[in-house]
Amino acid sequence: MRNLRDAYSSALIELGYKNKDVVVLDADLALSTKTKRFGTVFPDRFFDVGIAEANMMGIAAGLATCGKIVFASTFAVFATGRCYDAIRQSIAYPCLNVKIVATHAGVSVGGDGASHQMLEDIALMRALPNMTVIAPADATEMEDVVPAIADYHGPCYVRIGRADAPVIFEKHGQFKIGKGYILKEGGDIAIIATGTMTAEAIKAGEILRKEGIDAMIVHMPTIKPIDKKIVEKAKETGRIITCEEHTIIGGLGDAVAMAMEDDPVKMRRIGVNDVFGESGEANELLEKYGLTSENIARVAKEMVKF
Amino acid sequence: MHDEKLVKEIKKNALKIRKLIVESIYRAGSGHPGGSLSIADIIACLYFHEMRYNPENPRWEDRDRLVLSKGHACPALYSALALCGYFPVEELKNLRKTGHFLQGHPCMRKVPGVDISTGSLGHGLSVAVGMALAGKMDKKDYRVFAILGDGEVQEGEIWEAANSASHFKLDNLIAILDRNGLQIDGPTEEIMHIEPIAWRWSAFGWNVIEIDGHNIKEILDTFHNIKKNEKPTIIIAHTIKGKGVSFMEGTLSFHGKAPSKEQYIKAMSELEQEERELDV
Numbered sequence: 222m223r224n225l226r227d228a229y230s231s232a233l234i235e236l237g238y239k240n241k242d243v244v245v246l247d248a249d250l251a252l253s254t255k256t257k258r259f260g261t262v263f264p265d266r267f268f269d270v271g272i273a274e275a276n277m278m279g280i281a282a283g284l285a286t287c288g289k290i291v292f293a294s295t296f297a298v299f300a301t302g303r304c305y306d307a308i309r310q311s312i313a314y315p316c317l318n319v320k321i322v323a324t325h326a327g328v329s330v331g332g333d334g335a336s337h338q339m340l341e342d343i344a345l346m347r348a349l350p351n352m353t354v355i356a357p358a359d360a361t362e363m364e365d366v367v368p369a370i371a372d373y374h375g376p377c378y379v380r381i382g383r384a385d386a387p388v389i390f391e392k393h394g395q396f397k398i399g400k401g402y403i404l405k406e407g408g409d410i411a412i413i414a415t416g417t418m419t420a421e422a423i424k425a426g427e428i429l430r431k432e433g434i435d436a437m438i439v440h441m442p443t444i445k446p447i448d449k450k451i452v453e454k455a456k457e458t459g460r461i462i463t464c465e466e467h468t469i470i471g472g473l474g475d476a477v478a479m480a481m482e483d484d485p486v487k488m489r490r491i492g493v494n495d496v497f498g499e500s501g502e503a504n505e506l507l508e509k510y511g512l513t514s515e516n517i518a519r520v521a522k523e524m525v526k527f
Numbered sequence: 528m529h530d531e532k533l534v535k536e537i538k539k540n541a542l543k544i545r546k547l548i549v550e551s552i553y554r555a556g557s558g559h560p561g562g563s564l565s566i567a568d569i570i571a572c573l574y575f576h577e578m579r580y581n582p583e584n585p586r587w588e589d590r591d592r593l594v595l596s597k598g599h600a601c602p603a604l605y606s607a608l609a610l611c612g613y614f615p616v617e618e619l620k621n622l623r624k625t626g627h628f629l630q631g632h633p634c635m636r637k638v639p640g641v642d643i644s645t646g647s648l649g650h651g652l653s654v655a656v657g658m659a660l661a662g663k664m665d666k667k668d669y670r671v672f673a674i675l676g677d678g679e680v681q682e683g684e685i686w687e688a689a690n691s692a693s694h695f696k697l698d699n700l701i702a703i704l705d706r707n708g709l710q711i712d713g714p715t716e717e718i719m720h721i722e723p724i725a726w727r728w729s730a731f732g733w734n735v736i737e738i739d740g741h742n743i744k745e746i747l748d749t750f751h752n753i754k755k756n757e758k759p760t761i762i763i764a765h766t767i768k769g770k771g772v773s774f775m776e777g778t779l780s781f782h783g784k785a786p787s788k789e790q791y792i793k794a795m796s797e798l799e800q801e802e803r804e805l806d807v
């Protein structure tokens with residue numbers, strides 16, 4: 222298990238040494254997002270704007286117009302919902318080089334409850350022209366995402382959770398913006414997952430294998446632009462399940478459905494079913510909202526039976 | 528301090544800007560004449576004297592920046608940019624037209640000389656803070672100007688930005704508040720008061736200067752005398768919405784409406800009359 226926020230801050234620091242144009246902003250959550258570590262190493266290139274998230278997005282835009290590569294971080298709920306208009310008008314529309322790296326996405330935030338459990342951020346950011354949307358699955362991948370988005374010119378939204386996550390990728394160098402990965406081949410059904418749910422999808426694949434079902438497991442770190450080729454491959458199985466720690470409206474499921482265009486296959490979406498979250502232990506909440514390998518396997522079995 | 532010749536030249540340019548505002552909005556059939564006319568003198572002073580820029584190289588790194596936070600007033604900005612040579616004055620005829628680049632609100636990707644896209648009120652000052660911050664980081668001596676509406680400062684983000692500007696000691700940031708007293712639904716003080724506005728900005732740690740926003744000499748002198756005292760500066764410019772066109776002055780109705788043909792002819796003849804008077 223490793224924490225993606227730790228991976229984020231280490232990768233940021235490494236990037237900071239390599240590229241003097243990197244500037245990091247936070248809005249009084251620099252200890253939680255861990256950007257404070259960057260600020261300690263590079264005090265001249267780190268600004269805490271206080272509890273003023275929309276202002277942070279505007280400042281990020283202004284810095285970007287002057288050639289800076291700006292990483293702006295806070296919790297996903299504030300980074301997107303509170304700042305939607307600022308992001309839309311001042312970052313996405315002028316297509317500026319701002320990387321919004323939001324932490325604490327999803328119900329697994331736990332005790333803070335619905336006010337802090339952002340489940341609509343992918344939908345919001347996906348809807349914005351020019352915006353790239355990424356949800357890495359583990360710390361290794363997060364360490365690849367940071368330099369990749371810094372190299373890419375344009376606005377990006379990266380969402381990560383709060384909790385430690387199982388390490389899926391042993392090696393660096395796999396992540397490319399816009400590419401999905403087949404983690405396991407299989408012909409009976411395809412399970413496409415993003416972010417925190419990829420680890421669950423892998424476990425679901427093992428459960429299914431024991432029961433004689435051969436599932437293709439796909440990790441889709443970039444939700445926008447979606448990897449159409451991988452969706453084509455998944456379609457060949459005739460059945461697709463999408464998994465995301467996000468509302469089933471407007472997220473990965475919709476992105477995959479859109480990629481199938483006029484020629485869809487049978488599809489089910491695993492995600493939070495149009496409700497707000499609530500306070501609780503992360504694992505209990507994931508269980509309650511069906512965001513587990515067992516639930517994925519159950520749905521897969523149902524689909525394969527028909 | 529500034530000589531009569533310069534003042535007169537800028538007055539002429541302000542009149543040219545006013546004529547182009549009326550003309551382009553008339554041809555577009557929609558737009559915001561009131562708030563564009565109220566900033567014409569300020570824009571003229573900025574573009575014909577105060578600001579450093581290069582129309583041949585709109586993204587020149589050392590240029591002064593302008594954030595038109597009240598983006599609906601872009602006909603004033605577009606007119607100045609055209610007169611300065613960023614694009615042909617002819618293009619102003621195509622304001623707001625499909626397939627043409629002069630958008631109804633400023634777009635930095637389409638219009639050379641526009642430093643940031645605006646239109647949703649309340650964001651511009653934050654962006655200006657970012658630009659000014661970058662200037663400090665890079666040890667550059669450019670300045671960032673931001674033009675705000677007096678209704679616009681009812682937006683909360685303005686005060687987040689104001690707070691951050693003084694915190695970061697951005698004395699390279701100069702905001703200009705277009706204090707024309709009117710917003711869409713009525714006078715600012717009736718809709719949602721902003722007074723005591725000078726006091727509010729100074730409480731946020733800014734240098735505050737109040738001027739007559741139509742007195743060219745006063746505007747020029749004010750820009751010239753801005754202090755470098757680690758504080759951002761706000762110029763509260765008292766203006767008249769619709770200034771220069773008698774039937775638009777101080778009215779709500781021309782906030783966001785194009786003139787009719789008769790109104791257009793009347794407005795142009797008034798402005799031309801003023802031009803003739805300047806020449807004698």
Ligand SMILES: Cc1ncc(C[n+]2csc(CCOP(=O)(O)OP(=O)(O)O)c2C)c(N)n1
Nearest residue numbers: 562599646647648676677678679709710711
């Ligand atoms: C966030 C936002 N809300 C509402 C509007 C619609 N709107 C356009 S202009 C305007 C009034 C602006 O008043 P003021 O700032 O005083 O500008 P001026 O009078 O100089 O035109 C409003 C409400 C907008 N553009 N952005």
